[in-house]
Amino acid sequence: MVRLLYLLLLIFSVGVFAQNTATGPHIEVALVSEHNQVRAGETQWVGILLNPDKDWHTYWLNPGDSGEAPTIQWHSDADIEFGDIHWPLPKPIQVAHLVNYGYEGATLLMVPINLKQATKERVAIRANLSWLVCKEDCIPGWATLTIALPVADTITLSEHQNLFEQTRLNLPEKHKDTAQFEVTSTHLGLQTTLPYQSDWYVFPFRGDVIAHNANQVWAHQPNSAQVVISLSDYFATPSEPLNFLISDGKSGFYVKAIPNNASNANAPPPSQPLWLMLLFAFFGGLILNIMPCVLPILSMKALSFTQSQKTNHWGYSIGVLVSFWLFASIILVLKEAGSAVGWGFHLQEPLLIAGLAFLFTLIAMMLWDLLPKGINLAGVGQSLTGESTFTQQFFTGVLAVIVASPCTAPFMATALGVAMISPMLDTLAIFTALAVGFALPMTLLSLSTRFANLLPKPGAWMQTFKHFLGFLMLATVVWLAWVFLSQTSSFGQLWLLSGLLGFTFLIWLSAKVNRVYCVMSLLLAITFAAFCSVKGTQTTKVVSEQKNNHFSAQKLTELRNNDHVVLVNMTADWCITCKVNEQVALNNADLQALFEDSKVDYLVGDWTNKNQAIYEYLGQYQRSGVPLYVVYAGNHSKQVLPQVLTPDIVINAIQQAKKEINHATSN
Secondary structure (H helix, E strand, C coil), X not given: CHHHHHHHHHHHHHHCCCECEEEECCEEEEEEECECCECCCCEEEEEEXXXXXXXXXXXXXXXXXXXXCCEEEEEECCCEEECCCECCCCEEEEECCEEEEEXXXXXXXXXXXEECCCCCCEEEEEEEEEEEEECCCEEEEEEEEEEEEEECXXXXXXXXXXXXXXXXXXXXXXXXXXXXXXXXXXXXXXEECCCCCCCCEEEECCCCXXXXXXXXXXXXXXXXXXXXXXXXXXXXXXXXXXXXXXECCCCEEEEEEEECCCCCCCCCCCXXXXXXXXXXXXXXHHHXXXXXXXXXXXXXXXXXXXXXXXXXXXXXXXXXXXXXXXHHHHHHHHHHCCCCCCCCHHHHCHXXXXXXXXXXXXXXXXXCCCCCCCCHHHHHHHHHHCCCCHHXXXXXXHHHHHHHCCCCCCCHHHHHHHHHCCCHHHHHHHHHHHHHHHHHHHHHHHHCHHHHCCCCCCCXXXXXXXHHHHHHHHHHHHHHHHHHHHHCCHHHHHHHHHHHHHHHHHHHHHCCCCHHHHHHHHHHHHHHHHHHHHHHHCCCCCCCCCCCCECCHHHHHHHHHCCCEEEEEEECCCCXXXXXXXXXHHCCHHHHHHHCCCCEEEEEEECCCCCHXXXXXXXXXXXXXXXXXXXXXXXXXEEECCCCCCHHHHHHHHHHHHHHHHHHHHC
């Protein structure tokens, strides 16, 4: 209501009576000329004088965290060429936790003009001007200002000449020095030369380059200087040249910075030392043991300890270590080849999903003692449920890593995100720490009597429990079939389910016949499984509808620019943690009610299949996999949520974001 009143006052005071001066709430504006006349063929100067009240300010071309730069649209009844605004040196203006770039006090925005031909005795110059003047509140304003200047061969200085001269002393140098910049995932480093030692400050032309309220740390070298500044969350074009103004408040100069090709744009940030990432990876691996995708396998392994504690159980730990190293090696090779990969990337392949479905079905049949007797196939399960050899334990570790691959535990995402962009040895070290954390609980159970005594005593219950675990394996198969549907089509899922049916029948049949027919039946089961899997992956998914909340970088930018609260959910059908969070937290009724607010939006990025845009988005947050949850308060702030959600965590983050926007827009 107050703003509306101000706007009405503006319309009454300046909109109706077009002249060379105007007043608005807390500001006076004027269109002035350096000369009393205008001469054809000569560059002269006019300017817009902005004179806000004491403690109020206007803005530079990049306003910083908030605000808006003045805009001028020039018109004339003569053939006059208007140049760009020559911006005086701005100053950083701190408002709460935000930093703006602008001017306190009277400021002249000088513009060069050039009359092409003297075809008239007088020329009229009109400026359609808009501005924003701020203190604790911000008040927009606009006016149409005009001046008329006679055309003459001789020109004289106007009463505003001193104002123009003083402003010229406060302009940056015209020439642009060259500079280089490097970008890490969190910081921008700008290297240039400085004319002398002073308290220099960097003003970017673009608002999406640096965090405006961040400290600017300078390091001086014999022939150059480098400043390191926190990178803006919205910076996404590290390969394009950037323009900056460097000023100490008394003088300044422009630099055009080009990317430093020698830099490693993907280098890990210096604020995240390797030892910390190793610690994160270790705890992430430890917690990974209790994630829903891993727990059934480890439960079976724990059962084996109740039956025999005399066997050497190092095979399991070595199997885990080798599997993680192999996984890291594959990722390094694929990334070196230019592929966009991350944790769980293999589950983006439908054929592998089908393979896992047959594997888990086979494990379920093993737990139900349906595998044929008399051949070595029955011994496959001994590594999980009974006394086992080193080789069997080794492959139990391998299997545990395979089923763990869709999951991401707390602490793990940050460490893996750094691992994906680190040098080879650092990547291998982080994966090793992850493997050690993952293997530690089972290793302690096998080596320590104290830990082993924590398990229940052996008995008849073990057989019942083993059969129960078989149903958990089938539950995993159901989930995999659902993932397969998302990746292919309903017809593809029909092929997979038909394959599973034929596979289980042939395995069951193999246990009923003699050895020769048993082998033939098993070979036929494997062949049938492979055939159905391939046929299923050859179907094409038909997208029948487009989700309104489908993630796109453009849509996210638009919503943030319109001061919306946005919750971004990066998920995948093969990510069990994601699905648990959706059921436990994101489908909460109170949270869904929040989404009914027209200013609150929920965007879902589905990484079930390969998607370069989502991969790049994850990379902005140093993540190599899903889930990832980010709550944005427009362009004012963002908050990365934990990977294991509760309704309160999400609701509180959204409420906080709404307050941030209300606070920012009310100023």
